[in-house]
Amino acid sequence: MAATPLLELSGIDKSFGPVQVLHDVGLSAYAGEVTALVGDNGAGKSTLVKCVSGIYTIDAGTVSFDGRPVTIHSPRDAAELGIEVVYQDLALCDNLDIVQNMFLGREKVRGIVLDEPTMEQMAGDTLASLSVRTVKSLRQLVASLSGGQRQTVAIAKAVLWNSRVVILDEPTAALGVAQTAQVLELVRRLADSGLGVVLISHNMNDVFAVSDRIAALYLGRMAAQVKTSEVTHSQVVELITAGRSGTVGLPPERPDGNGNGNGVAVDITPGGDQ
Template identity: 50%
Template sequence: MRGRTPLLALRQVSRYFGAVEALVDVDLEVHAHEVVALVGDNGAGKSTLAKVVAGVLSPSSGQVEVDGEPVTISSPSVANQLGVASVFQDLAVCENLDVTANVFLGQELRGRAGLLRDGEMETETRALLEHLTIRIPSVRTPLRHLSAGQRQAVVIARTLIGQPRIVVLDEPTAALSVAQTAEVLTHIQRLRELGLGVILISHNLNDVRAVSDRIEVLRHGRNNGSFPASATHEEILAAITGAA
C-alpha cells in the first residue's frame, strides 16, 4: 500500500475546543481495499477524528486530502460529495419504517410530482443487502422487528447509497452479541472486498485484529503507534495506555 496515493489522508490535523486539545498533529492514511482500525482509551480523540472526516467538525489546523488533493470537508453533505460516508453510534434509524425506507432515509428517489419511486428503492435495497451478504427477512420488514445486529447491517448498507469510497464506522459492534458481532465484521470485510477504504473505531481489540489491515493508536489526541493486525494484544495495549 505504501507508495500509492491514499484515498484519504490527514496531515498534521489538530482540533481544539478552547484550551482542550482533542487532536494534536494527527497523521492518518487510508487506502482502497483497506480497513484501518482506530483505537485508544476514552478521550483519546477517536470520535473527534471521525467527525472531522465526516464533516461534522472542522480541523483547527492541518490538512485533509482525498486522492492526494487538499479538501475542505465543511459539512456532512460535502463529505458525501467527496465519497465519505459515516455511521456513528446513534444509528439515526426510524424503527417504525421498513428496511427500504431506512436505507434511503433522507436520500429518497422521487419521480414526477415528487412521488416516491418505491419499486426502484426496493430493488436497490435488495442489491445492496446482497452486495454485503446481509440476511434480512424482507426489505419491507419494519426495523423494530430486526435484531440489533441486523439494524447495524441496514445502516452499513445505507452508507453505500451514493457509491462512497471511504466509510467511517464508529463502534459498530458495541452492545452486540457474539453472533451479531461476527455478522457485522463480515459486512466490514465485504466493504473492503468492494474496494472501499474503511476507518473502524472500536474498543474491542479482538474485533479489530479480526478484520483490520492496520491498527492506529491515538493517545491524548496524538498518534501513539501504528501496528499490523498481527500485533499482539500486549503491544497494542501498551501503546493505548502509554506503557510503550
C-alpha cells in the same frame, strides 16, 4: 494495495476554547483495507471522526482524498467526496421499514410521488452485493430487527451512495457473539470490495480479526500507525494506555516532565517515516 492512501490526514489540530483535543494528528486509510482506529475514552477518536465527516472544522492540518487536498466544511461535503459515517446510535427510524430508512432524506421520486420500485430495487441490490442474507423482507420495520440486522442496514445505507470510505463507530457494541461475527464479516467484505474502511473499536479481538492496519490515539496524539500483522495485542494495549510500547510510539517522557515531545508518531510499516 494502492500506494497512495484513499484518505489521508496530516497535522490535524482541533481545540474547543482553551482545551486542545487533537495535536498534530495524522491518519491514513487505504482502499481495500480496514484501518482500526483505537484509543481510550477521551483519546480524541470521536473528535477526529467528526472533523473528517465535516461536523467540526479543523484548526490546522490538511485532508487529502484520493491524492488531492480537499476541504470539508459540512457532512454534505464529506458525502459528496464519498465519505460516510455509521455512528454508534445508527440513526435509524424504528417506525420506518428498511427501504425507507436507507433512502431517508435522499428519496427517489417519479414526478410528484415516491419511486418505490426503484428504491426497493436499489436497496435489494445493495444488500445482495454485501452478501446480506439475514433480512427476510425489505419492508420489515426496523423496530422488528435484531441488533446485528440494524447494524447491517445502517452499513448498507452508508454504501448505497457510491461511498468510497466508510467509517464505523463501534459497530459490534452490545451485539451477541453470532451477530458480532456477521457484522465483522460484512466489514471485511466492504474492504474486499475496494472501499477504505475505518473501524473504531475497543474490542481488540474484533480489531485483530478484520483489520489490516491499526492507528492508536493517545491523549489526542497519534501514537503509532502499524500493520496489524506486526504487533501483538499487548503492544496495542500499551500504545492505547501509555502511548508507547518498547520502541514503538510517542517519544518518551523528558526529564523536565513536558511529556511526549512534539507528539510525532512512529510508523513501523516498511518504508515508513521514523
